[in-house]
Amino acid sequence: MKLRSVLGFALIVTVTPHGLRAQGGVAGQIAIQERSGEKTEDLANTVVYLEPVGGYKGKLPATNTSIALQARQFAPRVRVITDGSKVVFPNQDPFNHNAFSKAPQGPFDTESYGKGKTRDNVFKAAGVYPIYCNVHPRMTAFVIAVHTPYFTQAGDDGRWAIEKVPAGKYTIHIWHDRGGERTEDIVVPATGLDGLKYELDARGYKYVQHKNKFGKDYANGGDIY
Ligand SMILES: [Cu+2]
Structure with missing residues (x-):
């Protein structure tokens, strides 16, 4: 692995009592399969996060x-x-x-x-x-x-990057409201990972009108407001 990823974020090296500990970035590209003739315009609504196997043990800062x-x-x-x-x-x-x-x-x-x-x-x-x-x-x-500090949302072009991920085993989650959720177990080396490609499938997605807060249909039928 190169010391500097093609995405341009630097390898972060932290000095700990145990010596040098490298924390690379994890980065990749999302695509969404659409029905024929339809183009994805909401790639930025994709959430990507890494859950350490066994759960995240540290204290999590609020991200209000x-x-x-x-x-x-x-x-x-x-x-x-x-x-x-x-x-x-x-x-x-x-x-x-x-x-x-x-x-x-x-x-x-x-x-x-x-x-x-x-x-x-x-x-x-x-x-x-x-x-x-x-x-x-x-x-x-x-x-x-999410119960992890390693999360992000994709850009409009579907690219995403999470910086400073300690080496280890993770479950990566890729979530999109039309494309559903995919998970996969990955191993992140100290130098980080780049070029992770994931595709979600929104071809079966159909908008379903939810009920109002009382569990009833909206008075206006959900069309005009
Ligand atoms: Cu409103």
Whole structure:
């Protein structure tokens, strides 16, 4: 392995009481198979994370962040955080919104709130949280809370990189809301890994209208808002 990857991030060498310990980066490329004639425009919604085999043992810093409610959408649609982190949901539209999730590991409901107001939620348990608005049926976001510091989201071109990954065995997770999730066991050497290529398959994806926070159909049928 070269000391400097083709992606351009340097090999990080940390001096520990045990001597020099190298921490390379892990990087690769995501592609999504689409139905014929369709082009992927949401590669940046792909989450990639590495779970050390046996679980992450260190203390995890909070990675608090925000998802705006803007133009009747959650923006951005996907955020990855460490478990225990807070996400704030500022309402930037001149009308009411709501954010709720029925995720079994941590359901929540901000109730309805207006322009310029903000609400938040702490995502205590790791897992995928689909988040909806009880006012606008099409609004959808996903928070992915992970119990590891080794995570990232792909760029618009599908490239991704996670820096400073200690050598060892990991399960890599690649998640996309239309393409599903893939996992694979990998071994990261001290010099890091580059050129990992993964493909997800969104050809079978179909939008299904979720229920409102009461478990009922939206009054407007999910089309007009
Ligand atoms: Cu809304």
